[in-house]
Amino acid sequence: MQYTVTALGLTKKYGKAYALNGLDMHVPSGSVYGLIGRNGAGKTTLLRVLCGLQEPDEGEYALFSVKCGDKNIKSSRRRIGAIIEKPTLYNDMTAAQNLKIQAVALGLPSYDFIPELLSLVGLSDAGTKKVRNFSLGMKQRLGIAVALTGGPDLIILDEPTNGLDPQGIVEMRELILKLNREQGITFIISSHILEELSKLCTDYGFIDRGRIIKEINGAELDTLLRKSTVLKVTDTKKAAAALDTAGLQYKINSDDTVVIYGEFSLSALTAKFSSVGAELLSAVPRDESLETYFIELTGGGKNE
């Protein structure tokens, strides 16, 4: 698999406190990578380090397979767009002027892309309105447009839906998905709205106390999170035989526990179990969400 971003043993300290503590990370190319963690887990520090706004104390990372200490890292950075915490915009200028400044700084030969880019993020009607008069949602969209200037291959978004209304969140999600699907742009998105991330991401990295404690792709996570029922039975082998004949998907968890995925008829299943000599002791439905999975993964502790 090809990775756009990899990190190995990244460490960053503020005083004696570790913001990143030997973090490893792998962001597949073309993915929408969701960075999930509590407040203070190290999400923003990680994104700042990847963007070059901070230097790691230890460890290394690579952008487009170019290591951070390499001479060519600058050319790799030209392929990145980012919004860290809030979009950095010039408030006394219009949306188009903001984009033009970025284009000039990047040395782009033409500014013809500006109307198209504004249209893409839904700001084609912004006209001569100064950014200071923009709503939060408009600023976020312009921030994305700024990040898109120069045609980046990787966009890093730190809490992109912060402060957006429900409509704005939907628009932002649709825009990210569109860019990912149509232009193949890789995204790294940190957010504390897990529900939102679950609708967007193809890959996930769970960060806790400065470390990625689990990296998982969307398909794997779907399997883990799909609707299931935990059955307690007297004999799992006999129960498995009954489940096979019923054509249900299942997993034997322990000597007396079977997890069944999908919908089924409880009375029909009880009858099948009886026919093979197994007794159903209890059936507990489980509908795990990304949120409960995250809490389970991090031990369910409080926010720090």
Added chain:
Amino acid sequence: MSKLIRAAFYRYFHSILFYVCLALSLISAAVFSYAVRRDKEMYAGLLLLQSLIYAVLLSVTVGGEASGGCKNKIIYGYSRLQIYFSELIAASAVVSGIYLFYIIFSFLFNISTVSQTPVSLIMQSLLGFYCISLCICALCVFISFASGKTIAAAIICVILVFGIYITWEPTETVLNKSEYFTVYTPKNGAKDESGQPVLQGVRDPDDEDMIEVKQKNPEYVGGFARTLLVLYRDLNPYCQLKRYNAVLRPYFYTEEERRHANGLISPYLIDAGYLDTDITEDEQKFLDTAPLYPLAVTAVTVPLGALLYRKKKFR
């Protein structure tokens, strides 16, 4: 780095503040010319206005960049030194442009004065004020990057400019105090009722019983404090302005005004030295060395600012 400089220029030229500052400079040039014509004086307040124009324009524009705009450039792979120096170069160019604008209009408003002033003197004075402008520019860029916040940078820059302005006159006053002053006391050592020697500031020409005594001035500042004050005076642009004023002032008078004044003013009663166009040794030394002081401040400020910004942590 040329791309960054171009981006910085774009910001200046698309900012209303830049054009407001240009208009204020035009007004400042007109007031300067009027003051020279009417009062034959270059007032410190005019330099204050021009310094404030630079301070506000640069702190708002560079401060805006330092407080956030530069983040995008770092993400694009530019180094902090490239960002710092591109902002400094653009700011210096903008200040140079405004300065040139100011000078052109001042000359146009005051063509008669300019025509009778020796070119070398004009050039030396222009160079001196240009170095002061560059020094203010370097300080404002330094403060903007060090503070990292637009409003904080603007407030600090304005306070700095005002601080330098309000301290120039007291500095001159303190330094002009003589170390000793002369008093007169009776030869016979007569004392007053409190037992102190009788002292008087003026001697009666007929009184031969009085002798001259030199007394230490208690308000005189000497030693290291004086060295520091002298350095501060040499660095202070308003103190420099006063000395430039002394050199240039005779040329603010037309030939006719000078002849008229010389005819009316008795050299024995009133000091007409301000009409004297001869440059003293001290004045020549000042003209030769004056630009070095702001340049020295600039030379310290620029690497210090770049170093601080390089180490600055983005929170």
